[in-house]
Amino acid sequence: MNRLLVVFLTLLVSSVFAHTNEHANLGERASSIKASGKVFHGSISIIRKMHPEFLRHKRDKTLRQGVRTDEHSLKGCVSCHANKNKTNNQYHSVDKKDQFCSNCHQQVGVSLDCFSCHRTTPKKGSL
Amino acid sequence: MSNIRFEQIEGKSLGFYTLVAGLGILVLAALGSVYYMEHHGHFVTGMSNRIVWGVPHVFALFLIVAASGALNVASISSVFNKKLYKPLSRLSGLVALSLLAGGLMVLVLDLGRPDRLIVAMTEYNFKSIFAWNIILYNGFFVVVAVYLWMMFERRMNKFSHTAGLVAFSWRLILTTGTGSIFGFLVARQAYDAVIMAPMFIIMSFAFGLAFFILILMASYQWTNRPLGDVVVNRLSNLLGVFVAAVMYFVAVYHLGNLYLAENTGVENFILFDGGIYTKLFWYGQIILGGLIPMALIYHPATKGNRSMLGLASVLIIIGGFIQLYVIIIGGQAYPMALFPGKEILEGYGGVAQYSASLPEISLGIGGIALAIIAVTFLVKFLAFLPESLADDVADPHYKG
Amino acid sequence: MSKTLNRRDFIKTTSATTIGVATIVSGITLTTFANANKMPVTNEKRWGMLIDTNKLTEADIDGMVSACQQEQGWGSELHSTGNQKPGWIKKLKVRDKATGKISNLALMCQHCEQPPCVDVCPTNASMKRKDGIVLVDRHLCIGCRYCMMACPYDARSFVHETLSNQKEHMPRGKGTVEACTMCVHKVDKGEAPACVASVNSDAVIFGDLYDASSKINQTLKTIQSAQIRADLNLNTGVRYSGI
Numbered sequence: 001m002n003r004l005l006v007v008f009l010t011l012l013v014s015s016v017f018a019h020t021n022e023h024a025n026l027g028e029r030a031s032s033i034k035a036s037g038k039v040f041h042g043s044i045s046i047i048r049k050m051h052p053e054f055l056r057h058k059r060d061k062t063l064r065q066g067v068r069t070d071e072h073s074l075k076g077c078v079s080c081h082a083n084k085n086k087t088n089n090q091y092h093s094v095d096k097k098d099q100f101c102s103n104c105h106q107q108v109g110v111s112l113d114c115f116s117c118h119r120t121t122p123k124k125g126s127l
Numbered sequence: 128m129s130n131i132r133f134e135q136i137e138g139k140s141l142g143f144y145t146l147v148a149g150l151g152i153l154v155l156a157a158l159g160s161v162y163y164m165e166h167h168g169h170f171v172t173g174m175s176n177r178i179v180w181g182v183p184h185v186f187a188l189f190l191i192v193a194a195s196g197a198l199n200v201a202s203i204s205s206v207f208n209k210k211l212y213k214p215l216s217r218l219s220g221l222v223a224l225s226l227l228a229g230g231l232m233v234l235v236l237d238l239g240r241p242d243r244l245i246v247a248m249t250e251y252n253f254k255s256i257f258a259w260n261i262i263l264y265n266g267f268f269v270v271v272a273v274y275l276w277m278m279f280e281r282r283m284n285k286f287s288h289t290a291g292l293v294a295f296s297w298r299l300i301l302t303t304g305t306g307s308i309f310g311f312l313v314a315r316q317a318y319d320a321v322i323m324a325p326m327f328i329i330m331s332f333a334f335g336l337a338f339f340i341l342i343l344m345a346s347y348q349w350t351n352r353p354l355g356d357v358v359v360n361r362l363s364n365l366l367g368v369f370v371a372a373v374m375y376f377v378a379v380y381h382l383g384n385l386y387l388a389e390n391t392g393v394e395n396f397i398l399f400d401g402g403i404y405t406k407l408f409w410y411g412q413i414i415l416g417g418l419i420p421m422a423l424i425y426h427p428a429t430k431g432n433r434s435m436l437g438l439a440s441v442l443i444i445i446g447g448f449i450q451l452y453v454i455i456i457g458g459q460a461y462p463m464a465l466f467p468g469k470e471i472l473e474g475y476g477g478v479a480q481y482s483a484s485l486p487e488i489s490l491g492i493g494g495i496a497l498a499i500i501a502v503t504f505l506v507k508f509l510a511f512l513p514e515s516l517a518d519d520v521a522d523p524h525y526k527g
Numbered sequence: 528m529s530k531t532l533n534r535r536d537f538i539k540t541t542s543a544t545t546i547g548v549a550t551i552v553s554g555i556t557l558t559t560f561a562n563a564n565k566m567p568v569t570n571e572k573r574w575g576m577l578i579d580t581n582k583l584t585e586a587d588i589d590g591m592v593s594a595c596q597q598e599q600g601w602g603s604e605l606h607s608t609g610n611q612k613p614g615w616i617k618k619l620k621v622r623d624k625a626t627g628k629i630s631n632l633a634l635m636c637q638h639c640e641q642p643p644c645v646d647v648c649p650t651n652a653s654m655k656r657k658d659g660i661v662l663v664d665r666h667l668c669i670g671c672r673y674c675m676m677a678c679p680y681d682a683r684s685f686v687h688e689t690l691s692n693q694k695e696h697m698p699r700g701k702g703t704v705e706a707c708t709m710c711v712h713k714v715d716k717g718e719a720p721a722c723v724a725s726v727n728s729d730a731v732i733f734g735d736l737y738d739a740s741s742k743i744n745q746t747l748k749t750i751q752s753a754q755i756r757a758d759l760n761l762n763t764g765v766r767y768s769g770i
Contacts, residue, residue, distance in 0.1 A: 063664055065567035066656060066715050075695055093691075117665050117700030119693045168606070168688035168701045175610035176684050179672040239670015239685060239702030247669050250650040257649035257673050313759055314643060314679035463679060465634075465755060466621050466770070474619035474634065475681055479610060 006053070025100045027081030028091075040080070048104075051077075055114070074114060077101075079122040093120035131214045131521075132514045136350045138507035143349075147503055150496040157493020160486035161236045169239065172487050177479035178459050183237035185451045186491030189334065190230030190498060191264070191305055192327055193447070195298040196335020198223035198271065200362075202298070205274075205291025210523045211361060214513040215343070216291075220275045221502055221511050222339050223298075224268060229498030231264060233491055256307050263301040270297045279509070302328045309454070316393045317458030322383065326376040333369035334447040337440040340366065342502055344437055346512060355518030356431065357525070363436050367424035370443060374417045377450075393461045396478070397453060404457035407449050416446010456481055564715050573659040573764065574638070574709055575736040576723065577743050577752060580630040580769035582730035588618040588633045594725035595635075598710060600694040606687070613684035615707045616722060621770065630770045633722065633731075636661055636682040636707035637755060638764030644674035644683065652704075659736075659764050660709045668703040675704060679756045682706050709764075736764065 026034065033040050041047045047054075054072040061067040070076055081100040082091045094101040095115040105112045136143075164171055174181040201216035201223075203209050235241055251258045274294045277287040306327030309318040340362050347354040381398060384390040397404055420439035422429070429435040462476040506512055519525050596602035601613045616635040622628065638661045644653040645661065652667035653674045663674075663683075675683045683706040686699060693699050696712040710720035718724070723733040734743035752768040754761070 059666060061567070063662065063666075064654060064656065066564055066658070066711070067567055068564050068712075068715050117690075117693065117698035117703065119695045119698070120691070123695040165702070169685065170606040170608070170611050170687035175687075176612075176614065176675065176681075177610040179675040179685060239672070239704070240668065241670075243667075243669045246650050246667055247671075250652075250667055252646075252648055252651045254646045255649045255673070257647065257671065261649060308673075312643075312647075312677055314677055314756075459676075463681065465619075465680065467756075467758070468625070469621045469623050469770075472620040472622055472629070474617045 003053075025081075025083050025098060025103055027094075027100050028084050030080040030100075033080070074118055075123070078118075078120065082121050091121035095120050133214075133217065133510035133512065134514045135508060135510050136346065136506050136512060138503075143503070143507075147500060150500040150503070153489075153496035154493050154500065157232075157236075157490045157496070160489040160493070161241075164237075164486050164490070165241065172484045173482045174487070175479070175481075178456060178481040180455055180459065181481065182452075182456075182483040182487040183233050183490050185448065185455050186494050187230045187234035187237070188305060188308075188455065189448050189451050190226050190233065190494055192302060192331040192451075193334040193338050193444075194223050194226035194230060194331075195267070195302045195305075196331030196333065197226055197339045198294060198298050199332055199335060200339055201274070201278075202291060202295040205288050206295050208288075211358065211521060214516060214521055215339075215358070217275065217278055217511045218343060218346075218506075219339060220271050220278070220294075221505055222342055222498075223335070224271050224275075225498040225501035225505075226335070226338060227264065227267060228501055229494040229496075232497055233494035236490060237487075256304060256311060260301075260304045260308065263297070263304050267297060267301055270294050298331075299328060302331045309458070315458060315463055316390045317397070317454070317461060320380060320384065322376065322380050326373075326380055329369065329372045329376050330447060330450065333366065333373050333443055336362065336366050336369060337443040337447070341437060341440045341444075342499075344433060346506060347516065350512070352512070353515045353517035353520075355516055355521055357518045357522040358516050359433060359436065360431060363424055363431075363439075366436075366440070366443070367421055370417055370421055370424075373450075374413070377412070377417075389464065389467065392464065393458070396461045397457055401457060401461070401478075404453055404460065407457070408453050411449035412446050412453060415442055416449060420446070568656055568658040568715075570657040570659075571737065573640075573736045574714060575659070575734065575743055575764040575766065576709070576720070577732045577746055577766045577768065578632060579730045579732075579750075580632045580767060582728055582769075583631060583633070583726070584730075585618070585631050587726050587728070587730055588631055590725045591633050591722035591731070592616050592618060594721040595707070598694070598713075598721035599697045599708070600692075600699065601684075601705075604688055604690070611685075611687045613686065613705065615682075615684065615705070617681075632767060632770060634680060634682070634755070635722075635765065636709070637680050637761070638707075638709060640762035640764070642761065643677040643679065643759075647673045647677040649673065656711070660711050660714070661706075662708055662711065663704050663706060665698060665700065665703045665705075670702040670704065672704060679759055679761070 030040070051072075055074055055077075058072040059074075062073075078094055082094050083099060084091055092099050093115070095112055096102060097106075101112055101115075172181060198219055200212050200219035204212035204216045235244055238244070247258075247261055251261075253259070270290075271294055274287070274290040277283040277290040303324045306324035310321050310323035312318040340359075343362075344354065344359070346352075381394060384394045385398075395401075397408055399405060401408075420442045423435045423439040423442075424430065460479045460481060462471075462478070465471060465475060513520070515521075595616045599615060601615055604612055607613070616633055619632050619634050621630055621632070623630075638655075638659055640655075640659065642653070642655055642661050645655050647653075649671065650667045650669055652664045652669070653661070654664055655661045670685070672685055675685060683704050685704050686701050689701045690699055697708070699705055710718070710722075713720060719733045723731045729742075732743045732746060734741040736744060736747070738744055747766065750768050752766045753770055754763045754766060
């Protein structure tokens with residue numbers, strides 16, 4: 001019941017911005033994947049609506065059961081969707097204003113708690 | 128007894144508004160401190176990985192313990208059927224709820240992540256004393272609220288005895304839970320003692336009644352309502368008995384600990400060579416919070432004097448606060464025995480230093496202010512206080 | 528490093544890493560390790576550690592501490608002072624009151640079978656994996672610090688300030704409690720914890736306590752070892768010999 005409620009509310013909320021497939025700050029690697037024509041996420045609308053559920057499910061499996069697959073991993077989100085500062089070649093934090101994660105979360109007024117603990121830029125040395 | 132009339136206080140005087148404004152400022156200061164502490168992190172406080180619970184917890188546990196004790200007056204009337212206490216039971220319930228609200232405010236706002244309080248309400252580990260306490264605290268609000276309703280609503284009066292019994296049992300379990308927060312900590316030599324639970328119950332009797340007496344005397348004084356000697360003297364006697372009982376439990380607790388070789392280290396620390404904690408224990412807890420109030424209550428020269436009773440109550444509150452400080456902070460300051468039979472030369476050990484920071488203290492005082500503000504407002508809007516507690520009204524056996 | 532591991536269980540990580548990196552670059556999938564555990568851990572294993580204080584030098588312990596800091600990213604907090612600084616692993620020097628013998632040892636979360644921190648945690652944030660590793664689920668931690676009161680080993684730290692630039696595999700944040708994870712992220716990949724790997728001798732052995740063919744199991748059978756605060760009956764995963 002609760003889960004249905006969450007899904008329903010998320011659908012409701014996401015319908016506000018689901019009409020556009022464009023994203024100003026898609027992120028370095030995500031942009032290049034998109035430009036190459038490859039498909040990473042099966043359906044963008046499902047990811048948009050369901051990513052909190054996916055991440056929550058994944059976090060419990062990883063932390064409590066030691067299941068370390070890459071599916072729905074937050075590291076994965078960050079490593080593709082972080083943008084680089086063109087002048088100093090450093091990554092912007094995904095939770096900083098107008099970056100990939102915070103951009104939407106600000107629009108829909110949903111707080112973003114992942115990054116009070118999780119790293120906000122791709123791992124050092126990757127790319 | 129039928130001639131007891133409850134009435135709201137007028138609450139329009141300059142004094143009333145000054146009191147509310149003053150307390151409001153303290154509450155705001157507390158909220159400001161919370162913002163400061165949570166924004167920067169706990170490094171701005173005196174707390175550390177050795178003293179993990181500091182002054183906010185002293186305030187919080189003191190208020191929670193006092194809250195359950197403040198309900199006693201009502202319990203004596205409903206459960207033990209003492210007519211004299213009946214007119215006081217509404218106020219007793221109110222003081223209990225207000226003190227608990229103040230204590231919980233402090234406890235919750237000191238959390239590392241108070242924004243996640245909802246997690247504490249949705250994820251329960253039933254092996255955790257804390258989780259039980261969350262249920263007990265929330266339940267206390269409900270139980271006492273229902274109890275108050277039974278007392279206020281004439282048609283429900285007949286249930287007030289049952290409701291009182293439930294509330295009384297609930298508060299005993301609640302204080303057992305609070306004492307068990309410490310009583311079941313096997314790791315720490317200062318705490319691991321089942322006597323903590325009953326000791327906390329007796330402490331709640333004394334601290335709660337002291338708060339109740341102060342609030343009662345102040346509200347009757349400030350609203351110019353008559354308050355007879357019969358009521359006051361009875362409460363005064365009761366308070367003296369409770370303080371003596373607290374001292375008895377403290378003595379048993381410390382003697383018991385001294386007897387166990389594994390605990391003599393921490394006992395010697397608290398009782399003899401713990402510096403500030405030893406001074407606080409003897410001068411603060413025992414003399415200021417125990418012996419002097421008892422003398423004020425029972426010595427013929429001061430007995431029956433209301434100012435002296437007020438002073439005794441204040442001293443009991445201060446002494447109780449010091450007692451919790453010694454238990455909570457003194458108990459953590461002394462290092463745990465990691466290697467019995469061995470001495471730790473480096474890496475861990477030594478007495479942990481703690482000095483309370485201003486935001487911590489301000490948060491704690493804000494909790495007390497919130498409790499008093501709640502009492503002040505509610506006696507204005509609901510009829511908690513009898514119009515008169517003069518001897519001929521209050522005492523069923525009064526003979527002119 | 529492989530000295531402590533049961534090789535049967537794991538595919539060689541080096542080749543896997545190469546494949547993983549290659550796939551990342553190709554941008555199709557985000558595989559980090561091809562041999563990542565896909566199955567939940569079970570209670571057929573119990574990870575443990577044996578620290579031989581007679582073989583462990585003070586330099587070894589310093590190395591263990593800095594390996595831990597480097598791996599997990601703690602120790603460079605800017606504002607925390609004194610006891611507010613985190614200490615996932617500590618160097619301890621103890622002297623026997625009777626014999627005067629001095630031992631040096633590394634103290635960290637002992638990964639108890641009956642962990643008091645898990646018992647007292649109101650929100651189930653303190654938890655023990657089926658394979659015996661005790662962790663803090665920071666998604667649920669409300670920062671009440673009751674686990675720190677309950678831990679007999681002073682093993683847990685509270686994050687007293689805002690952090691940034693955490694390690695990718697080790698989220699850490701203000702207002703939550705943390706402790707040694709036995710490098711669970713490495714263990715799940717078939718590697719040894721960072722502190723174990725940093726010691727060049729066999730003074731620290733890591734492995735599956737239950738596996739009769741593991742070095743730790745065999746060593747524990749032959750030598751005398753102890754648990755810290757064994758009187759509490761917590762059945763720790765970290766054992767010591769020579770104290």
